[in-house]
Amino acid sequence: MDPNQFNQVSPDVEISQPPSDSVSEVTFSPKANFLAASSWDNEVRIWEIQSNGTSVGKAAFSHQAPALCCAWSQDGTKIASGGADKAGRMMDVSTGQSVQIAQHDGAIRCIKFVEAEGASPIVATAGWDKMLKYWDLRQQSPIGTVNLPERAYAMDCNNPLLVVATAERKIVIFDMTNPTTPFETVDSPLKWQTRTVSCFTKKDGYAIGSIEGRVGIQYVDPKQKEKSFSFKCHRDPKDLASPVYSVNSIAHHPGYGTFSTASNDGSFVFWDKDARQKLNAHSNVGGPITSTAFNGDGKLFAYAIGYDWAQGYKGNLSSIKNTIMLHAVTEQDVKPKVK
Amino acid sequence: MGRKKSRKLVLKPWCWYCEREFEDEKVLIQHQKAKHFKCHICAKRLNTANGMVIHVAQVHKENIKHVPNALPGRDKPDLEIFGSMGIPEEDVIDYEQRMSEKLGEPTAKKQRLQNSSGGGGAVAASNAVDPEQLRLQLEQHRLVMLQTQQQQQQHQHQMHMYGGYPGQPPLPPMSMPMHPGRPPTLHMPPRRPPSIPAMPPQYAPAMGRPPVPLPQMGFRPPVPPMMGMPPRPPAPMMAPPLPMRPPMPPVPPATQKQQAIMTGKPSGSSEPPSSTPINEPISALSAQSPVSAFVDKPMTKLRSTRLIYADASMSVEEHRAQLPKYRFSV
Numbered sequence: 001m002d003p004n005q006f007n008q009v010s011p012d013v014e015i016s017q018p019p020s021d022s023v024s025e026v027t028f029s030p031k032a033n034f035l036a037a038s039s040w041d042n043e044v045r046i047w048e049i050q051s052n053g054t055s056v057g058k059a060a061f062s063h064q065a066p067a068l069c070c071a072w073s074q075d076g077t078k079i080a081s082g083g084a085d086k087a088g089r090m091m092d093v094s095t096g097q098s099v100q101i102a103q104h105d106g107a108i109r110c111i112k113f114v115e116a117e118g119a120s121p122i123v124a125t126a127g128w129d130k131m132l133k134y135w136d137l138r139q140q141s142p143i144g145t146v147n148l149p150e151r152a153y154a155m156d157c158n159n160p161l162l163v164v165a166t167a168e169r170k171i172v173i174f175d176m177t178n179p180t181t182p183f184e185t186v187d188s189p190l191k192w193q194t195r196t197v198s199c200f201t202k203k204d205g206y207a208i209g210s211i212e213g214r215v216g217i218q219y220v221d222p223k224q225k226e227k228s229f230s231f232k233c234h235r236d237p238k239d240l241a242s243p244v245y246s247v248n249s250i251a252h253h254p255g256y257g258t259f260s261t262a263s264n265d266g267s268f269v270f271w272d273k274d275a276r277q278k279l280n281a282h283s284n285v286g287g288p289i290t291s292t293a294f295n296g297d298g299k300l301f302a303y304a305i306g307y308d309w310a311q312g313y314k315g316n317l318s319s320i321k322n323t324i325m326l327h328a329v330t331e332q333d334v335k336p337k338v339k
Numbered sequence: 340m341g342r343k344k345s346r347k348l349v350l351k352p353w354c355w356y357c358e359r360e361f362e363d364e365k366v367l368i369q370h371q372k373a374k375h376f377k378c379h380i381c382a383k384r385l386n387t388a389n390g391m392v393i394h395v396a397q398v399h400k401e402n403i404k405h406v407p408n409a410l411p412g413r414d415k416p417d418l419e420i421f422g423s424m425g426i427p428e429e430d431v432i433d434y435e436q437r438m439s440e441k442l443g444e445p446t447a448k449k450q451r452l453q454n455s456s457g458g459g460g461a462v463a464a465s466n467a468v469d470p471e472q473l474r475l476q477l478e479q480h481r482l483v484m485l486q487t488q489q490q491q492q493q494h495q496h497q498m499h500m501y502g503g504y505p506g507q508p509p510l511p512p513m514s515m516p517m518h519p520g521r522p523p524t525l526h527m528p529p530r531r532p533p534s535i536p537a538m539p540p541q542y543a544p545a546m547g548r549p550p551v552p553l554p555q556m557g558f559r560p561p562v563p564p565m566m567g568m569p570p571r572p573p574a575p576m577m578a579p580p581l582p583m584r585p586p587m588p589p590v591p592p593a594t595q596k597q598q599a600i601m602t603g604k605p606s607g608s609s610e611p612p613s614s615t616p617i618n619e620p621i622s623a624l625s626a627q628s629p630v631s632a633f634v635d636k637p638m639t640k641l642r643s644t645r646l647i648y649a650d651a652s653m654s655v656e657e658h659r660a661q662l663p664k665y666r667f668s669v
Contacts, residue, residue: 024656040665065667066660084660085667107660107667128657153654167654193651211648235380243647264647278400309659310648 012285013053015302018323019045022306024068026324028295030254031076034058034093035293035302037324038067044081046093049300053326061091061098069111073121076296080123082108088125090137101137105129110155114162114176124179126152126164132172134179144180148172156206158199161220163206165194171208173220189216189230198250200273201257207273209247211310215261217273229276234263248308249292251301253334260301264288264308268301268327272336280333287320298334301327350438355418355426356388356409358434368422374408388416 019039026037033049042062047055063083070081080090080101088102088111102108106129114122114134122143126132128151133142150166157163160176169188174181188194192212199206205219205228216230236242245265252259253270258279262268267283287305294301306322307315351360352367356375361367372384376391380399385391392403405414419425648655659665 040659066665068656068660083667084665109656151654151657153656167652192646192649193654195654212646240379241645243645245647281400309655312658 012325012327013055015047015055015324015326017045017047017057018321019043019306020322021066022308022322023290023304023324024066025070025291026293026302026304027070027072028293028300028302029072029076030074030296033295033300034072034076035295035324036070036072036079036081037291037304038070038081038083039322040066040306042066042083044070044079044089044091046079046091049295049326053328055326059091059093059096061089063087063089065107068107068109071111071113071123073113074115078113078121080111080113082111082125082127086127086129088123088135090123102133102135102142104131104133106131106151109152110164112155112157112162114157114159114179116159116176122179124155124157124162126155128152130166132164132174146172146174146180146182149185153194154197154208156197156199158201158203161199161203161206163197163199165197165208167193169194171197171218173206184220189218189228190214195246195248196250198252198259201252201254207250207252207259209250209261211246213244213247213263213265215247215250215271231276233261233269233271234265234267236265246308246310248288248290249303251292251294253294253298253329254296255298256334256336258334258336260292260294262289262292262303264290264310266305268292268303270333275336275339277337279335279337280330282327285325294329299329301329301333303327350435352423353434355420355423355430356406356413358410358413364422371420371422375406377407379407387419387421389419392416 015035019037019041020043021039021041024038024040026035028035033051035047035049035055036044037047038044042065043060044062044067045060046058048058049055061081063081063085064087065084067081067083069083070079072079077093078090079093080088082088082102082104084107086104086107087100088104088108089098090101091098101123102111102125104125104127106127108125108127110124110126112124114124120136123135123137124132125135126148130148130151132146132148132152132155134144136143148164148166149170149172150168152164152166154165155163157176162174162176162179164172164174165188166172169190169192171186171188171194172182173184173186175183188208188210190208190210190212192210192214194208195211196209197206204221204224205217208216208218210216213234214230214232216228218228219225234245234247236245245263247261247263249262250259251262256272257274258270258272260268260270265283266285266287266289267281268285268289269281270279271277272279285303285305288308288310290304290306290308292301292303302324304324305320307317307320309316351362352364353360354367354370354375356371359370361370372386376385376388377383378385378391378394378399380395380401383394385394388406391406395401395403403416406416407414418427650658660667
């Protein structure tokens with residue numbers, strides 16, 4: 001195989017009017033090429049991505065403190081967000097109006113839509129107040145609350161599977177047919193703090209990333225548990241003495257079920273967990289990657305570049321731009337290789 | 340030899356990538372495998388820079404453009420260098436020049452000294468080859484010239500005598516490595532039967548050819564153009580072309596001496612066959628215990644475990660949210 005054929009990527013496109021501070025989460029509408037991003041500048045912004053790759057700012061709303069998470073409803077009509085102002089907000093894309101829909105006693109770190117077939121959407125929020133709450137968007141009070149063992153750090157939902165990863169390496173797994181009782185609470189397979197979690201497209205497990213450049217592939221079904229494994233990634237190849245970077249974001253491709261990992265080493269890599277293969281790697285994007293997302297049809301991959309505060313003040317260099325890049329996904333990136 | 344230690348006059352094997360000198364070829368090869376040909380991801384030691392590049396590309400999907408730990412301009416991975424073999428000739432000459440200047444010896448004088456230094460056995464074994472080599476080259480050149488004449492005159496006879504390879508110098512391949520210091524003469528014709536037609540050129544360096552060819556351009560017969568191999572004195576008209584070294588594994592034209600040096604490790608054994616499935620490192624593990632199976636491979640102990648963010652009790656976002664700039668106050 002010609003080694004030069006690797007990493008020949010057409011340059012990724014930068015979004016127009018990027019946020020003024022680091023992006024905490026990017027997410028694509030499942031239905032259309034609308035991209036939302038929550039940012040440390042308190043704003044949640046929405047862009048429409050046109051077929052030629054250009055982006056147009058569509059709407060924005062703000063929290064009273066940094067916005068830490070955002071999520072689209074399945075029908076692509078609503079965007080919900082949570083922030084350090086302990087509030088969850090939702091905007092209706094058609095009207096552009098945003099309202100508060102959730103309230104915690106601490107910052108809301110994670111927000112997801114939980115939507116069963118034919119049922120009205122429910123929003124799940126999890127925060128640093130060690131609470132998971134469900135909201136039906138009509139009432140002021142939650143329709144369900146769950147005490148978490150620790151502060152929530154990451155959450156993903158692929159109905160009926162919902163996984164919350166918390167501080168102290170705890171993972172709480174829920175079955176949305178019984179949303180208020182944890183299906184299982186386990187320790188992370190990784191030895192270090194959890195950064196991100198993402199459910200498999202087949203809903204039979206999840207991938208979890210830690211601050212120590214490691215990803216755990218975990219199956220929920222007890223019969224499949226022995227298939228679980230973990231692997232190292234995003235290690236600096238040149239230098240053995242270099243620090244170990246964290247896995248900041250994992251995103252699953254909607255079609256192939258392969259996934260991406262992105263790190264504050266400034267690279268993102270595509271993997272096939274079933275073949276246990278690295279599919280493709282893209283490095284040196286120009287700064288730490290804080291969040292990533294595939295769009296609904298899996299042809300676009302958005303990654304947010306910005307300082308993730310992993311090195312405190314001293315790492316907060318003005319050279320690190322706050323922006324969101326759009327990467328045209330190739331088959332080489334995400335298609336499992338035929339053996 | 341005189342006042343100066345002759346040891347200094349004979350160049351030690353040196354690494355083209357970082358211009359470090361080594362006591363002998365063995366150490367040099369070890370150095371290259373550790374410093375320049377090692378896979379930065381799985382620490383596999385390959386035999387050539389190109390082998391390493393291909394390994395990294397195939398197994399780890401990364402593109403290496405520079406040989407690690409190399410001097411600027413010396414980091415081309417496409418050159419096939421193994422030990423002192425394969426070093427571009429101009430670099431060899433340049434290096435010799437610089438080294439001899441450093442030693443305060445003009446090149447010409449050094450040459451003369453080497454020529455006159457005679458008895459190879461007096462010098463350390465690894466370096467003894469230089470004066471010998473010179474003489475050998477001279478002898479061989481004469482032989483070649485002679486042969487050429489003979490060929491022209493009695494071509495038939497030659498064909499018979501040398502098994503159809505008239506250009507091959509009459510060096511008995513079997514006996515040479517055992518008598519490295521003995522120059523071949525015409526009185527020792529090779530009684531090689533025609534049934535061993537192309538005794539491969541491996542035996543040529545078996546004479547203990549020095550790693551650094553001497554600046555003896557005038558004498559040297561034209562070197563067959565082949566892949567940046569160091570100039571090889573004998574056989575300018577060698578009929579069968581030298582077998583191309585396969586890119587992987589690069590089997591060096593190993594002398595018996597070198598093979599011994601390489602501690603019996605078959606050269607190229609560390610190279611993955613090019614047909615290695617790309618997912619090999621991963622799938623090999625699937626047979627093992629599933630959890631964290633391939634996370635704790637040998638590299639772990641070499642790596643620093645310094646995490647760029649290591650506060651297990653709080654996330655970066657929590658730290659950041661406490662900053663005055665971001666803090667939420669009702």
